[in-house]
Amino acid sequence: MPSAERHNLVISTRNPNKVQEIQAILTDIPVKLITLADFPDAPEVIEDKETLDENASKKAQVLFAHTGIATMADDTGLEVMALHGAPGVHSARYAGTNPTQADNRAHLIEQLKGIDDRRAQFRTSIAFTTASGTYLFEGICKGRILSKERGDGGFGYDSLFVPDGFEDSFAEMNAEDKNAISHRGRALKRFASYLTGLLASNE
Numbered sequence: 470m471p472s473a474e475r476h477n478l479v480i481s482t483r484n485p486n487k488v489q490e491i492q493a494i495l496t497d498i499p500v501k502l503i504t505l506a507d508f509p510d511a512p513e514v515i516e517d518k519e520t521l522d523e524n525a526s527k528k529a530q531v532l533f534a535h536t537g538i539a540t541m542a543d544d545t546g547l548e549v550m551a552l553h554g555a556p557g558v559h560s561a562r563y564a565g566t567n568p569t570q571a572d573n574r575a576h577l578i579e580q581l582k583g584i585d586d587r588r589a590q591f592r593t594s595i596a597f598t599t600a601s602g603t604y605l606f607e608g609i610c611k612g613r614i615l616s617k618e619r620g621d622g623g624f625g626y627d628s629l630f631v632p633d634g635f636e637d638s639f640a641e642m643n644a645e646d647k648n649a650i651s652h653r654g655r656a657l658k659r660f661a662s663y664l665t666g667l668l669a670s671n672e
């Protein structure tokens with residue numbers, strides 16, 4: 470990162486859950502997080518690409534072009550083996566146009582009715598854009614899909630997903646336990662160690 474902006478990092482989200490999670494993982498790194506909420510004029514990005522990497526890159530690049538400040542963006546998808554990787558990059562709109570999260574979960578339960586193979590994984594792609602280009606960091610969490618929702622915590626597909634090695638669904642875990650093993654947590658840790666190295670090499 471150029472020295473004048475080395476402590477600033479724009480994150481392409483307004484979602485307070487994500488901001489908190491990113492803050493917690495980057496806590497020891499000397500960067501100041503600035504969120505999309507601080508850029509009310511930032512252009513709306515349509516997530517119309519065919520891969521998580523491309524969508525994350527598009528979001529980071531558009532916001533970097535607008536702010537001129539190093540920017541990170543993430544995109545996440547739930548990939549179900551028996552559905553050949555669906556809903557994947559289409560996870561946010563699995564049940565149609567402007568669905569609620571509950572609509573998406575109901576659609577997933579329906580699609581998997583009578584199917585024994587419940588294997589699935591969450592995948593997160595983080596894109597980091599500076600004047601030097603865009604770098605990608607991936608995190609995967611493997612698990613299985615329940616036939617009924619369990620738990621009140623979390624968001625999205627959490628109440629239908631049990632990570633490998635656990636009995637609780639993501640929606641039954643506290644945020645700290647989920648973040649320690651989650652797709653986004655893993656991608657963020659990779660990004661954090663890259664940032665640490667980058668800042669050390671600029672000192």
Ligand code: IMP
Pocket residue numbers: 543544545546547560561562570573623624625626627639651653
């Ligand atoms: P986004 O990339 O964070 O916008 O997420 C795309 C879709 O995946 C949305 O439907 C989210 O609700 C869902 N999603 C993203 N992250 C998680 C998660 O950690 N747990 C459950 N669902 C998630």
